[in-house]
Amino acid sequence: MKNLSIRTIVAIGIGAAVFLILAKFVAIPTGIPNTTVQTAYAFLALMAVVFGPIAGALIGFIGHTLNDALSYGSVWWSWVFVSLFVGLFVGLLGKRINVENGEFGTKQIISFNLVQAVVQAIGWFVLAPLLDILIYAEPANKVFVQGLFAGISNIITVGIIGTILLVAYAKTRTKSNSLTKE
Template sequence: MNKSKFSIKTIVAIGIGAAVFMILGRFGSIPTGIPNTNIETAYAYLALMAILYGPVAGFLIGLIGHGLKDLVFYGMPWFSWVISSAIVGLIIGLVWKRLKINDGIFGTKQIILFNITQVIANVIAWFLVAPTLDIVIYVEPADKVYIQGMIGGISNMLTIGILGTLILLTYSKTKIKSGSLRVED
């Protein structure tokens, strides 16, 4: 029998995650003043989903969610940034098993690992991949796209670092630590 790599739960999480990313990308954004560059709360949510469901789910949520957001709200996907969102989800998801968030563990070591990972993900995606693909695919001017990428990357680092950390910390407190008992009244 051929077993699927994805559980039904993960497939549903990808679908719902992409839809929520799309909605947050449209209605949870704060303009920066730099054209087409916003502070996006969707990336804190993407980080949560990548940590809960892993790198493939993070990749697909970023890819589908950003692609749908661009398609629905701008008429066409901007592929360089869609791919970069997928890369952020993928890289953050790489530490999902090391964080043990579903075991109720998210202390200082996990917070540091999470934030180092998300900074690396954002540097790769927004300082390198997005602007380079903007130049290659859309023949955009280098100075413009590297500034957009840096502003977007820094704002995503701050959003994930603050909001993403708070969301993960709060989520971890809803989980029972392994080995602990809870008495019901």
């Protein structure tokens, strides 16, 4: 934390609060127990790309922890860890996709979506179910169905809403070499 800028620390605090609000109030219920379609991961992806892997990891960790504690009265640590994992690794992508230069075109959109899909597939299809089994002794068939559904819905949500957010954000940035001397 010592090397984080004040801007990044503020982004972590605000980002975690927005993640909590989206997870609590802008989630779509499904027929699968304790599994919803989450818009919070699209916002997490935006924040991770813009502010980097540490901010992404902490926003996912803090926001998910607070949501679980407030919504369910206890924290489901296996899934909190996956939110940290997703924020961290999508944030690492941000170093390759520099939206700060005002560009987020087809090449960046494809790269972003390939990476976020792979990261979320590893997180939700593998890590979340395995941690559920190891930590909570949950039945494998239940947690793999939950992880599969959560992963697919998060990949789609981030692919659509996350891409829209990043395109909109990039449009607010000044393109590199766009200023000319008269």
